[in-house]
Structure formats: structure tokens, C-alpha cells
Amino acid sequence: MAIHKGHEFSIQIPPNGSEQSTEAEAFPVSLDLLPEAALVFALDGTILKVNPPALELFEASEAQVIRKNLYSLGLLEPEKARDRVAHLSRGATIRFEMDFLTFKGNRRRVDILDIPLVTAAGEIERVIGFGRDITEQRRTEREQALLAAIVESSDDSIISATPDLRISYLNRGAERMFGFTAAEAIGQPFTLHIPPERHAHAMEVINWLTAQPDQVVRFEGPNLRRDGARMEVSTVCFAIRDSEGKVAATCASSATSQSANTPSTRWPHSPRSSMHRTTRSSAFPKELKITSSNPAAERIYGYSVNEAIGRGFNLFVPPDELEQSTQGNLRVLAIGQPVTFEQRTQRKDGRWFTSLVNIFAIRDAIGDIISGAGIGHDITHLKEVERELREARDYTRGLIEPSVDAMVVVDRDMRISNGNEQLAKLTEVPKKILIGSRFASYFTDPARATAAIEKTLADGAVTNYDLVLRTAAGSEILVSFNASVFSRAGAVSGISEWRATLQSSAQSSANSPSNATTAAAWSNPRPTLC
Numbered sequence: 001m002a003i004h005k006g007h008e009f010s011i012q013i014p015p016n017g018s019e020q021s022t023e024a025e026a027f028p029v030s031l032d033l034l035p036e037a038a039l040v041f042a043l044d045g046t047i048l049k050v051n052p053p054a055l056e057l058f059e060a061s062e063a064q065v066i067r068k069n070l071y072s073l074g075l076l077e078p079e080k081a082r083d084r085v086a087h088l089s090r091g092a093t094i095r096f097e098m099d100f101l102t103f104k105g106n107r108r109r110v111d112i113l114d115i116p117l118v119t120a121a122g123e124i125e126r127v128i129g130f131g132r133d134i135t136e137q138r139r140t141e142r143e144q145a146l147l148a149a150i151v152e153s154s155d156d157s158i159i160s161a162t163p164d165l166r167i168s169y170l171n172r173g174a175e176r177m178f179g180f181t182a183a184e185a186i187g188q189p190f191t192l193h194i195p196p197e198r199h200a201h202a203m204e205v206i207n208w209l210t211a212q213p214d215q216v217v218r219f220e221g222p223n224l225r226r227d228g229a230r231m232e233v234s235t236v237c238f239a240i241r242d243s244e245g246k247v248a249a250t251c252a253s254s255a256t257s258q259s260a261n262t263p264s265t266r267w268p269h270s271p272r273s274s275m276h277r278t279t280r281s282s283a284f285p286k287e288l289k290i291t292s293s294n295p296a297a298e299r300i301y302g303y304s305v306n307e308a309i310g311r312g313f314n315l316f317v318p319p320d321e322l323e324q325s326t327q328g329n330l331r332v333l334a335i336g337q338p339v340t341f342e343q344r345t346q347r348k349d350g351r352w353f354t355s356l357v358n359i360f361a362i363r364d365a366i367g368d369i370i371s372g373a374g375i376g377h378d379i380t381h382l383k384e385v386e387r388e389l390r391e392a393r394d395y396t397r398g399l400i401e402p403s404v405d406a407m408v409v410v411d412r413d414m415r416i417s418n419g420n421e422q423l424a425k426l427t428e429v430p431k432k433i434l435i436g437s438r439f440a441s442y443f444t445d446p447a448r449a450t451a452a453i454e455k456t457l458a459d460g461a462v463t464n465y466d467l468v469l470r471t472a473a474g475s476e477i478l479v480s481f482n483a484s485v486f487s488r489a490g491a492v493s494g495i496s497e498w499r500a501t502l503q504s505s506a507q508s509s510a511n512s513p514s515n516a517t518t519a520a521a522w523s524n525p526r527p528t529l530c
């Protein structure tokens with residue numbers, strides 16, 4: 001039966017028939033049936049009985065544990081250990097958390113429930129204890145708390161939206177950037193800060209991420225402040241998944257853009273673009289020692305968490321940049337102004353890469369700076385892509401500008417990204433309106449125009465493919481589409497050409513799906529094709 005003493009609880013066990021009874025007989029319930037770690041110990045801490053889950057928790061055999069002192073395994077201060085023994089001696093059930101070292105030297109955090117076992121005579125000789133390993137849970141909670149502090153302290157705007165497309169979170173950076181308070185924004189449609197003409201694009205991004213949650217979409221374009229003012233913003237948008245892998249929210253991180261170009265979208269080429277694979281973060285106190293490092297940082301730099309924590313910035317900052325980096329971090333901690341810069345960094349294995357780093361202050365509840373944090377991206381691949389795009393742009397410009405034919409560049413989303421004045425004359429559509437519009441929309445049969453590009457991508461070349469172009473005034477012009485894939489320096493460059501002339505057919509080319517940029521040219525041909 002059970003004995004209750006106020007709020008105290010204990011278990012009464014029947015007397016033993018013999019004083020020579022074994023410890024197992026003294027506690028007739030089989031601990032082996034329990035799914036969680038359990039053991040029986042004397043008030044002085046001597047372990048009398050353990051079950052297999054407890055042995056797994058201790059990383060020990062039964063012979064190593066039996067008759068050992070439980071309190072000596074834990075990392076409790078002597079005063080706290082005596083306090084717990086006193087509670088058990090009074091018949092009180094106690095619950096607490098404790099760190100201990102396993103027999104293999106691993107540190108673990110355990111949630112413990114100790115229940116006194118009371119004999120028929122009312123004496124407490126033994127205690128049954130239940131333990132649950134919460135090491136990973138507490139580590140995750142610490143990381144989440146740190147991440148929350150980093151997100152809230154970031155100078156960049158960070159906004160998340162629920163699956164029903166309502167704003168669910170707005171950090172202080174977003175409040176400063178857009179002028180809305182969190183209370184005003186939460187619950188509002190996610191398009192709160194997006195101009196009406198960009199709503200369709202925003203939905204396109206959301207639908208893309210919902211269908212492909214491992215991808216990240218980067219784009220630039222105008223956003224609205226609370227006062228109606230417009231500003232150019234560079235945004236990274238990605239999906240957030242729950243423990244079951246389902247999309248639970250979408251998140252957008254934005255910073256004011258330095259570009260005044262036409263709004264553009266960079267769709268990912270592969271899951272390599274996933275934020276959790278390319279972003280690393282670490283935190284540091286005012287002494288500029290690393291106190292936290294996430295798995296992505298380990299993947300990028302090659303240093304494990306244990307190798308990184310406690311080290312200085314010289315772990316990954318080159319000597320010739322260390323002084324500048326240190327002073328920048330000290331300024332962040334002194335005045336709270338975030339800094340962003342590109343940095344050439346060396347991995348543990350000696351390889352070099354380019355990192356885009358954002359350093360900012362972490363503040364406590366009252367706004368005081370308590371430490372700093374850094375979030376960075378391995379942008380080596382991006383820098384290489386930028387170089388290739390510059391070369392492609394220069395090459396394309398060389399094709400487009402001098403041409404007497406109408407020419408157009410189409411991105412992998414089949415939107416027009418560039419074109420010459422002849423294109424505007426032929427379609428009777430201003431160039432600024434052509435840019436960003438759907439390529440196939442200028443033909444009487446959009447599906448056939450799309451199929452022409454797809455056939456080129458699949459077959460490598462297309463010839464004499466008839467299409468009918470419709471001008472803004474409604475005129476219809478028959479053209480012949482000829483396309484081919486070409487490469488430069490052994491790789492598909494993504495530049496292609498489509499040409500139609502007054503006297504003959506059109507010529508065009510397109511590239512591979514992974515880097516689908518198409519440049520095309522056409523002009524007004526005669527009514528019948530030769």
C-alpha cells in the first residue's frame with residue numbers, strides 16, 4: 001500500500017520472510033519490465049538493483065554498477081546531495097535534474113524521480129529511482145534559445161508566415177525596416193509589406209517552397225514601409241519544417257538592397273542552396289571567444305563544436321585580416337551597429353573559400369548588449385556563378401546590341417531578362433515592360449512556344465519550328481524557330497540565340513535545364529516561310 005504524508009508520497013513494501021533475503025527479493029517488482037532507466041538504492045546511495053535501460057544510461061555492466069555509490073557518480077554539490085537524502089528520509093518523493101559522468105566518461109543530463117520505499121514498520125531503507133536522459137533535449141533548448149536571441153538581435157528583417165499565409169513572427173530588425181510593430185503585423189497577410197503588383201510573384205515563391213521545401217529562393221524587389229514609402233530589398237526565402245518533415249512555416253530574411261536594377265529572382269539549382277546547409281552561426285562574449293557553434297559551421301569550417309568553443313577568431317580568420325575583423329567585432333559590441341563583409345577563410349583541411357559574414361550584437365530583455373553573434377554563408381559557388389554570369393552577360397550583350405534582329409534573353413523560369421531595342425519594335429512593347437514578362441505570352445500558342453524551348457533542352461537542337469508572334473497591336477507574325485545548345489570552355493554557358501529575318505527563317509538556341517538562360521532574336525519575316 002502507499003503511505004501519504006501531506007504532499008509527500010512513498011511506497012510501502014511487505015516485510016521479508018527471511019533476513020537472508022537477497023536484494024532482488026527485498027524488492028519483488030521486476031525493474032526489467034520498466035521501459036525507462038530505474039534502480040533501487042539505499043539511503044546512503046549504495047546501488048542495489050538496476051535494469052537494462054539504466055545500464056545503458058550509465059554505459060556500464062551490472063558488475064560495474066552494483067554496490068557503487070550513486071551520489072559519487074553524480075555531479076551534485078555535497079550540500080545538495082545531503083538535502084535530497086534528508087527529503088527521502090522523511091518519506092518525501094523528490095524530482096530534480098542532475099549531471100553525471102558515465103563509466104565511459106561521457107557527460108549526461110538526467111531528469112530524476114526518487115520515491116522512498118517504506119517497510120511495514122514505517123522505516124525507509126531503500127529508494128527506487130527513475131531516470132530519463134534529457135541531454136539532447138537540454139542541448140536543443142539551449143540552441144533554440146541562442147537561435148532565438150540571434151534572430152531577435154539581427155539587424156536584418158526576419159519574418160515568418162504560417163501555412164495559411166499569415167505573419168506569425170516579426171523581429172526587431174523587421175520592425176525597424178518596415179515600420180510595423182510585431183503586434184501590428186502578426187496575424188496580418190504575409191503580403192503586408194509587399195506592393196500589390198508583386199503579390200503574384202510572392203505567391204509563386206511560396207508555392208515553389210511548399211512544393212520543394214529543401215530549396216532557398218533569393219530575389220530583389222520593392223517593398224513597402226508602413227508609411228507607404230518604397231525601398232529596394234534583397235530577400236532570402238525558405239521553408240521551415242516541423243519534426244515530421246511537413247512545412248510548418250515560411251521565413252523571409254531581408255536586407256536593404258544596394259541594387260537599383262529591375263526586380264529579379266534567383267531560383268535554386270539544387271538542394272545545395274538549402275539554408276541549413278550553407279549557413280553557419282556562432283556566438284561569442286565580449287572577450288571574443290567562441291561560445292557556441294552550430295552543425296553548419298562545423299560542415300563549412302571543418303572544426304567540431306568541441307574544437308571551436310573557447311577558441312578565438314584566429315581559428316578561421318586569416319592573420320592578415322584578423323586585426324580588421326577583431327576591431328569590427330569590438331565595434332559591434334561597443335555600439336551595437338551590425339557589420340557585413342566578405343571574407344576569405346581557410347577550412348581546417350587547408351582549403352580556402354569565400355564567406356559572407358554578418359556580425360551583430362545580442363541583447364538581453366532590457367536591450368543591453370551581452371554578447372555578439374555571427375551568421376555567414378559559404379558564397380564560393382555564388383561568386384563563381386557571378387563571374388560566369390558577368391562573362392555570359394558580356395557575351396550576350398555582344399550578340400544583342402549590334403544585331404539588326406530582335407533579340408531576347410530568357411531565364412530558366414522562361415521570363416525575359418534582357419532584350420534589345422529591335423525586340424521592343426517588333427513586339428510593339430516597351431523594353432521595360434518586356435523585362436520580367438513571360439516569354440511564351442508573346443505567341444498565339446504559348447504552349448507551343450514553351451514546347452519549342454523544352455524540345456531544345458531535351459534534344460540539344462531544334463530547326464524550322466514554326467511559331468506565330470502576336471504584337472501589342474494584335475498583328476500576327478509567322479516565324480521559324482531554330483535553336484541549339486552550345487558550350488564555352490567545355491561547359492554549357494546558358495547563352496542561346498533565336499533569330500528570324502525578313503527574308504528567311506528564325507534562328508535560336510537554348511541551354512540545359514540546370515542553367516536555363518535563353519537568348520533569342522527575331523524580326524518580322526514575310527508572310528510565308530522559305
